[in-house]
Amino acid sequence: MAGELIRMEHIHKFYGRVHALDDVNFVVREREIVGLLGDNGAGKSTLIKVLSGAVPISSGAIYVHGRKVDIRRTSDAIAQGIETIYQDSALVPQLSIARNLFLGREPLRAPHFLNRMDQAAMDEVARRLLRQVGITKDIPPSIPVSALSGGERQAVAIARAMYFDSELIILDEPTNNLGVAETQGVLRFVRAARDSGHSCIFIAHNIHHVFQVVDRIVVMRHGKIVADDIDPRHTTIEAVEQVITGMSDAELGTAAP
Amino acid sequence: MNQGSLLQRLIARPEAGPFVLLLVEIIVFGSLNPDFLSPENIGNTLAFTVELGLIALAMTLLMTSGEFDLSVGSVFGFAPVLMWTLFNGGIVPLNVAFVAALAMAAVIGLVNGWFVTRLKITSFLVTLGMLLVVRGTALFITQGFPQRTWSAGGHALTSILVGEFRVGRMRLYMSLFWFIAAALALGYVLTGTKVGNWIQASGGNAGAARARGVNVDRTKVSLFVLSAVMSAFAGIISSIRTSAANPNSGTGYELEVIAMVVIGGTALTGGRGTVIGTVLGIFILRAMRNGIILVGVPGLAYNIFIGAIILGMMALHASLERRHHAGT
Ligand SMILES: Nc1ncnc2c1ncn2[C@@H]1O[C@H](COP(=O)(O)OP(=O)(O)O)[C@@H](O)[C@H]1O
Numbered sequence: 001m002a003g004e005l006i007r008m009e010h011i012h013k014f015y016g017r018v019h020a021l022d023d024v025n026f027v028v029r030e031r032e033i034v035g036l037l038g039d040n041g042a043g044k045s046t047l048i049k050v051l052s053g054a055v056p057i058s059s060g061a062i063y064v065h066g067r068k069v070d071i072r073r074t075s076d077a078i079a080q081g082i083e084t085i086y087q088d089s090a091l092v093p094q095l096s097i098a099r100n101l102f103l104g105r106e107p108l109r110a111p112h113f114l115n116r117m118d119q120a121a122m123d124e125v126a127r128r129l130l131r132q133v134g135i136t137k138d139i140p141p142s143i144p145v146s147a148l149s150g151g152e153r154q155a156v157a158i159a160r161a162m163y164f165d166s167e168l169i170i171l172d173e174p175t176n177n178l179g180v181a182e183t184q185g186v187l188r189f190v191r192a193a194r195d196s197g198h199s200c201i202f203i204a205h206n207i208h209h210v211f212q213v214v215d216r217i218v219v220m221r222h223g224k225i226v227a228d229d230i231d232p233r234h235t236t237i238e239a240v241e242q243v244i245t246g247m248s249d250a251e252l253g254t255a256a257p
Numbered sequence: 258m259n260q261g262s263l264l265q266r267l268i269a270r271p272e273a274g275p276f277v278l279l280l281v282e283i284i285v286f287g288s289l290n291p292d293f294l295s296p297e298n299i300g301n302t303l304a305f306t307v308e309l310g311l312i313a314l315a316m317t318l319l320m321t322s323g324e325f326d327l328s329v330g331s332v333f334g335f336a337p338v339l340m341w342t343l344f345n346g347g348i349v350p351l352n353v354a355f356v357a358a359l360a361m362a363a364v365i366g367l368v369n370g371w372f373v374t375r376l377k378i379t380s381f382l383v384t385l386g387m388l389l390v391v392r393g394t395a396l397f398i399t400q401g402f403p404q405r406t407w408s409a410g411g412h413a414l415t416s417i418l419v420g421e422f423r424v425g426r427m428r429l430y431m432s433l434f435w436f437i438a439a440a441l442a443l444g445y446v447l448t449g450t451k452v453g454n455w456i457q458a459s460g461g462n463a464g465a466a467r468a469r470g471v472n473v474d475r476t477k478v479s480l481f482v483l484s485a486v487m488s489a490f491a492g493i494i495s496s497i498r499t500s501a502a503n504p505n506s507g508t509g510y511e512l513e514v515i516a517m518v519v520i521g522g523t524a525l526t527g528g529r530g531t532v533i534g535t536v537l538g539i540f541i542l543r544a545m546r547n548g549i550i551l552v553g554v555p556g557l558a559y560n561i562f563i564g565a566i567i568l569g570m571m572a573l574h575a576s577l578e579r580r581h582h583a584g585t
């Protein structure tokens with residue numbers, strides 16, 4: 001069994017009176033894709049926002065590789081190797097693919113006081129990464145991200161997370177508003193990320209997408225985790241749907257106390 | 258790369274429209290009145306063009322970062338008033354007064370930047386307020402009267418800043434070289450450097466830039482400082498050249514400068530900017546003002562043409578932008 005990457009313990013999150021996360025315990029292991037399922041309002045987005053530094057926790061603790069960490073801002077999470085990929089919002093549309101990949105970590109050419117970016121090196125890495133995440137179309141790294149489709153943008157964001165060795169890549173509903181081919185593309189990038197040693201949290205409305213790609217399913221309901229060890233290879237979509245809606249008593253892979 | 262696609266790529270650049278417009282202006286005005294292209298006219302037109310141009314270059318970077326500065330005209334008027342008041346009063350030597358005026362401008366820029374980034378007030382309101390404060394201060398300390406400047410004759414500083422020289426029958430000023438140097442330096446910064454990448458990212462998607470560790474606030478504050486210091490520099494150059502430091506000078510320049518920048522293809526909303534475009538925009542507007550008068554159109558009609566140019570160029574840039582997004 002692979003080691004533990006992320007451990008979240010007794011997490012509570014209140015939005016005013018709304019108890020969005022109610023004593024959540026959640027673990028992500030190394031090299032694993034976790035599918036996070038639950039009805040609208042179950043608290044999935046809140047859980048990953050807490051982990052990615054987008055919102056502060058009300059109480060609880062977060063550990064990375066067993067070490068307690070303090071995540072207050074998005075940049076804190078990125079520094080811990082946790083990268084969240086929202087549709088669009090993580091990229092600068094006007095900048096080229098290569099410059100987006102290296103934003104904030106631009107390689108410089110000597111002499112450094114001229115502050116000149118090493119464009120050739122950035123383009124070279126970008127080209128290689130695009131192939132690695134399975135973009136077969138010949139997209140030059142110099143074109144602006146605004147010219148890419150939604151799926152391609154997510155591929156760029158995933159490529160960036162992989163290159164800078166994010167250990168955990170979080171995708172919140174990455175397949176919404178995508179066509180069939182693009183969805184398959186995103187699922188392929190997720191697998192590619194896992195195969196090169198990264199872990200993923202994958203949230204999607206469409207359970208079929210989740211079943212195609214994840215190693216383990218975690219289900220949330222009303223701010224609580226109600227099942228945290230469902231193996232998609234040993235269950236059916238119908239059974240998981242029942243856990244999500246709360247119609248099943250004999251819950252699969254019930255959360256350990 | 259074959260010829261056809263190279264040509265297509267040139268046409269698709271945001272600077273292509275402004276470039277063609279400038280050519281058309283030069284051809285039309287030049288053929289209607291040969292004086293338009295005379296060395297005397299070019300020299301005379303350039304003198305003031307580069308002074309406004311210095312401000313427009315700084316404004317290009319500021320606007321690319323998603324902000325703009327309405328206080329540039331007031332700083333253009335205030336900085337020379339401060340410099341000459343300090344010098345004429347026998348308080349400090351001219352060089353020190355010059356540095357003090359630039360430092361004062363830097364403080365004005367810092368305050369602008371601080372209000373915008375820390376207090377999250379839009380740059381429109383902050384710099385509009387600053388315009389009134391700075392202009393009011395210039396009027397107050399001079400009681401509305403112009404300052405004497407002629408006592409500076411023969412000073413090394415004045416010849417370095419705006420020394421006069423001739424190329425044939427063309428009378429030029431050293432300020433032309435300051436403009437060229439600023440255009441090259443800022444063009445390089447915006448397109449080739451890490452700082453330039455941060456400027457574009459700050460204007461394009463500040464949240465994404467922050468998440469990658471880009472210091473968006475510091476980037477913007479630095480550009481407010483640059484904008485104010487360049488305006489002060491331009492104002493001082495202008496006051497030495499015209500031998501006048503009028504507390505009212507620079508009134509209305511902010512809009513002319515912003516027009517130059519957007520005509521060149523820099524986005525008012527930030528994220529995308531071009532120094533080459535701004536240089537073209539500077540010459541488009543100044544050639545228009547000069548040409549209209551030379552061909553006998555009443556000077557009062559100038560704004561009609563400027564407005565039409567701005568609208569036409571905005572339509573062009575918007576359509577290029579849409580094609581860009583469509584990935585064609
Ligand atoms: N910013 C917010 N302010 C107040 N309530 C919120 C906010 N964000 C989410 N909530 C509430 O928290 C609960 C969980 O929401 P969310 O995490 O978005 O669920 P999911 O992603 O599973 O659909 C919901 O009841 C939602 O209304």
Ligand SMILES: [Mg+2]
Nearest residue numbers: 044045046172
């Ligand atoms: Mg959600």
